[in-house]
Amino acid sequence: MKKIIYSLLALGFSFYAMAQGNNYVQDYTKYPGLALTPPMGWNSWNKFACNVDENMIKQMADAMVSTGMAAAGYQFINIDDCWHGDRDAQGFIQPDAKRFPSGMKALADYVHSKGLKLGIYSDAGSQTCGGRPGSRGYEFQDALTYASWGIDYLKYDWCNTEGLKAEGAYKTITAALKKAGRPIVLSICEWGNDKPWEWGQTVGHLWRTTGDITNCFDCIKDHGTWKAFGTMPILDKQEGLRQYAGPGHWNDPDMLEVGNGKLTPGEDRAHFTMWAMIAAPLIAGNDLRSMSKETTEVLTNKEVIALNQDKLGIQGLRVSAQDGLEVWAKPLSNGDWAISFLNRSDKPQKVNFDWTKQKVYDDINKIDASFTTTTYTIKNLWDKNDKGKATTKKTFNAEVPSHDIIALRLTKSSR
Template sequence: MFFGENQSKQDSIFESLAATPPMGWNSWNKFGCDVNENLLKQMADAIANSGMKDAGYQYIVIDDCWQVGRDKDGNIIADPKAFPNGIKALADYIHSKGLKLGIYSCAGSLTCQGRPGSRGYQFQDARQYAKWGVDYLKYDWCSNEGQNAEAAYRTMSDALKACGRPIVFSICEWGESQPWKWAKGVGHLWRTTADIRDCYQCKFDWGGVGVLDIIDTLAELYLYAGPGHWNDAEMLEIGNGGMTKDEYITHFSMWAMLAAPLMAGNDLRSMDKDTKEILTNKEVIAVDQDSLGQQARRFMDMGDHEIWAKPLAKGEVAVCFLNRTDHEWQLDYNWKKDVMYFATDVNIHKNEYTIRDLWKHKDIGTTAANTKYNIPAHGVLMVQLNLKK
């Protein structure tokens, strides 16, 4: 096989990954640097046994702090105390559960927690990940030493394409170089903001952002999302205790509307009933995982109140009414009033649609009549319009 043919095959395999937004769990939001192989095995068990695997979650991602150095040949070394059996054994265990392993590194010389990064070792590290059985790489941007982001991420992308194993590539440079403009074909998902915090709306001097801030950042990026290339709205905070149930429902609903990756970030071993119900809502997850791969648009912005719509593959549409305020929204919505001009298969003036409440799991009327609903503070009404038979 000629080099060009081999490169084309590698690119084709790479581009076929992440046809829908990746779903899984990441260690960072809850556990930070306190990671070890027993924790990861327990999380794999929890996904397999809690209904999350059945709902579509598949990646178990070790974030920063698993690595401690390099051997005399430059190979990356996992912390022998935290991972005494090595990453390969952990990958084998996770694969035995029908799940996939993700790992973390950084485009800089050091990771964000001062562990060895991949700069200068990209192809060697990619081959090591493949040998271990890694399925997903989150690649950060600390200690980048003034590198050009696009060039740095292309180098690791080339390394992954050449490593001999299909590995999903998660670009994590916090949206600083507008990766949505250059990262299609380089990675499968790219962060768009600073790190998420477990709050509805908040900003920090050191860069953390809340749920509303992330939603607002993604609002105009819908043209860049699609199968194999997703705007990453950051990992989920559901179950970590910083928001109300209604706020967590908003968090999950809007991530699904935005066709964002769904990476849980809580302790899966001790989920309460509300957390489990939110994370395993299959009707909402189906909107996120819809094969058309379109990101929702904010087609009505009324300041305190917004209406978002996401076309779906079977000529249906998901609609989310978002109440940004501290007060209940007494919705009385006339479906005939506003035209979703971008949802080309949906014609509310010509056809009647059944309105399915995706959180109550029941039909609540049709588009022939106004929808009346009391949406709680910081809450949503998320529905799907299905052509009435």
């Protein structure tokens, strides 16, 4: 009898412990239903670094609307590092009062009044990369604060994270955001060191796959303790990652350098097109207030943006590479395909693409272009004069200038 009583007591204590423990179980999954296509917006870092203030952010929101970028699909105005002031006596973060005298809630209200969304930045460590207060130990307070301000997007960096493990740290902030109750897109900015593509799908909506981008076409800048990469080296680092991307969870090769002055017009086109082809977030990093006509035309090319925003959410694949000329393909909705010819070499390259002799097959999603049995109409997305009357019945002949690209959309016409 005593054995039965002791067993029942032990069982009761076990259930009590489990019940008590369940009071503290966190939901480590991201807010659902967000970023079903790659996020589109603007971020302050590439052009302005720490030089941010509320007037400039308001002007960027105005420019996003007046330049046609909002109409083209851009939504987010994201403030990167250095907006922070100190924490108050209770530990709640405050914006820098000199730079953001009206406060973040008022700024969010202004951005929302333009039909846009406001993003903000923090860090998993004790300090941000710019030396401002990080979120370590304050994750739940910060999430509540961001929700009360009306924030829509959080870029969460990885500086000063001594002893932390990335997956656990990002699960903590996503649990905090979930608990705060406001739908906030979480951008994991861990630089790819801990392979976030392997664990990030349930934790964040996008994850950086590399270190920082730098404003050049094909270079690597060594800063001693870290390196920054031009657009082509970053593109190469996406190899082997396409199976991890899809609606609500995206590989992020970092923000765009289009319009920042060091890339040629052709390099801007190539950079933008390839980010579209690989289903990358399209986060502009230039000064929207003073864009040239050429920059505006690149960033608002709706037909190229449509490749990026295709609802299938499939990341493109490299079909071939020879003498600096690469052929890339991306399956699209309704049986369409995107085909791009990227010229990374220092001289023009001729394209003679016989569709009937080319095999274009997505082995991850099991989608075959089947050029031998299917005819497609062809539209050149950077040629304003192309009316889309050519078909895959004839070899595609063209010349791609150095450091430039030709992007085609193929629409199924018959079998």
